[in-house]
Amino acid sequence: GQQLNQSPQSMFIQEGEDVSMNCTSSSIFNTWLWYKQDPGEGPVLLIALYKAGELTSNGRLTAQFGITRKDSFLNISASIPSDVGIYFCAGQGIQGAQKLVFGQGTRLTINP
Amino acid sequence: DAGITQSPRHKVTETGTPVTLRCHQTENHRYMYWYRQDPGHGLRLIHYSYGVKDTDKGEVSDGYSVSRSKTEDFLLTLESATSSQTSVYFCAITPGQGNIQYFGAGTRLSVL
Numbered sequence: 001g002q003q004l005n006q007s008p009q010s011m012f013i014q015e016g017e018d019v020s021m022n023c024t025s026s027s028i029f030n031t032w033l034w035y036k037q038d039p040g041e042g043p044v045l046l047i048a049l050y051k052a053g054e055l056t057s058n059g060r061l062t063a064q065f066g067i068t069r070k071d072s073f074l075n076i077s078a079s080i081p082s083d084v085g086i087y088f089c090a091g092q093g094i095q096g097a098q099k100l101v102f103g104q105g106t107r108l109t110i111n112p
Numbered sequence: 113d114a115g116i117t118q119s120p121r122h123k124v125t126e127t128g129t130p131v132t133l134r135c136h137q138t139e140n141h142r143y144m145y146w147y148r149q150d151p152g153h154g155l156r157l158i159h160y161s162y163g164v165k166d167t168d169k170g171e172v173s174d175g176y177s178v179s180r181s182k183t184e185d186f187l188l189t190l191e192s193a194t195s196s197q198t199s200v201y202f203c204a205i206t207p208g209q210g211n212i213q214y215f216g217a218g219t220r221l222s223v224l
Contacts (some may be wrong), residue, residue: 031211042202042215088154092211098143098162100213102154
């Protein structure tokens with residue numbers, strides 16, 4: 001089946017640094033989504049991308065839908081303590097109507 | 113919180129016992145999903161439903177069954193729980209015809 005490779009698996013950064021993470025796949029996706037999960041809670045949607053090449057921002061977060069439709073990137077600028085958590089990418093493939101495939105997650109830790 | 117309630121939030125049970133987890137939604141969404149979350153695996157789809165009494169398997173459905181007799185409730189049953197089913201279980205819904213999924217707060221299940 002379709003799989004997403006998300007990297008890095010974990011990041012340890014200083015407050016104020018910028019963060020980059022990405023997801024890649026061997027399959028084409030029609031939609032890319034980025035979620036954040038805080039401890040003890042369910043994932044919450046951050047950004048949705050629907051078109052190859054699309055670049056979308058949500059505050060300090062920016063995500064891009066890769067031109068090949070096989071990858072996506074999430075950047076966080078000027079990190080703050082509340083950015084700590086696990087970030088997941090998710091994609092909807094061309095066959096997977098109403099179903100998503102999730103990456104393994106990137107755990108972000110911030111040193112104040 | 114997308115009107116999703118999962119119950120129970122925490123459960124400890126013994127190997128071989130049946131367990132049922134409940135997902136309740138208040139907004140008559142058609143699509144509902146059950147995932148499990150394990151370290152290093154992200155979120156993996158167990159079963160999903162596209163209407164009352166309409167369900168289908170996900171990638172990790174072995175050992176699980178589901179039922180949806182009412183629009184608002186999607187039940188996940190472990191007929192005979194095993195230690196490998198110790199996990200955090202998330203329910204999700206998709207509003208309308210879109211593909212964005214919104215998640216409940218999760219159920220932490222420990223099978224001893």
